[in-house]
Structure formats: structure tokens, C-alpha cells
Amino acid sequence: MAPPFLILLLLTCVPSVVPLTCYTCLFPAISPLDCLKFPQRCPPEQRCLASVAVGTRGDSYRVVLYEKSCAVASQCGLTGQKYAVGLNFTYTNKCCDTDLCNAAPYRTGLALSVLIPLPLALALW
Numbered sequence: 001m002a003p004p005f006l007i008l009l010l011l012t013c014v015p016s017v018v019p020l021t022c023y024t025c026l027f028p029a030i031s032p033l034d035c036l037k038f039p040q041r042c043p044p045e046q047r048c049l050a051s052v053a054v055g056t057r058g059d060s061y062r063v064v065l066y067e068k069s070c071a072v073a074s075q076c077g078l079t080g081q082k083y084a085v086g087l088n089f090t091y092t093n094k095c096c097d098t099d100l101c102n103a104a105p106y107r108t109g110l111a112l113s114v115l116i117p118l119p120l121a122l123a124l125w
Contacts, residue, residue, distance in 0.1 A: 021099045022048035023068045031064035039100060042070035047095040048102040049075060055087035063087065068102045071095060 020042045025035035042048070049071035055063045076095035081088065096102060 019044050022070050023102050025068045028065040028067045035066055037068055046070040047097055049095050050102040051093045053089045053091040055089045057087050
């Protein structure tokens, strides 16, 4: 039988999976506001996500939506496009690995955007 100190040493070498606590938005937020967020324990192997989606129509109309949540690694670092309600959206996802690290509003240096009614924003997402 192995000595107790050897068993203890082996147990300290086993990586433990400690789930993160991340902020999650109740609804996406419209710039310049931050979303109504609350802490949520993420499933193991997930990270904290902060996402921004910029919707445009022509050169003069722009709306920016912010989102926070837990995410699987395959969602991290993604940038893409989608079309909804007559707007072309470009989205970018960023992830982080510490508790509540997605607290700050995700900003891209864009000027203040045109505000649209909340029901339309929810329909977009």
C-alpha cells in the first residue's frame, strides 16, 4: 500500500474543474446602456462571454447590442454576420477565464448609436 503522503501528493496533481461565475444578461442591452446582468454559475468547461453586435442599414442607421453569458470554448473569439429585421449585424465574441470577468460593458469605441424601442431590440435577438 502507498504511503499516505504519496496519495496526498498524487491528489494535488489532479486538475480540478471549478465552474466559473459569470454575468448573464436578462435581455441584450442597446448602446449606450449596459445590460441588466446577474451572476450565474456556469457549467464546467465553460467561460465568461461578452459579445457586441453592430446592426446597420445604409450609412446613417446603426444600433449596437451588448450581451453577456456563459459560453463553450467554440463560441469564443468568433466574429460573424447575420441579417435580422432589415439590419445587417456584425458580431464579435470575447471570452475570459476568471469569476465575473465579463462585468465591464463591452465597448468598441463606436459613437453613441441610435436608440430603438426595446421590443424591436428583443425581436432582433
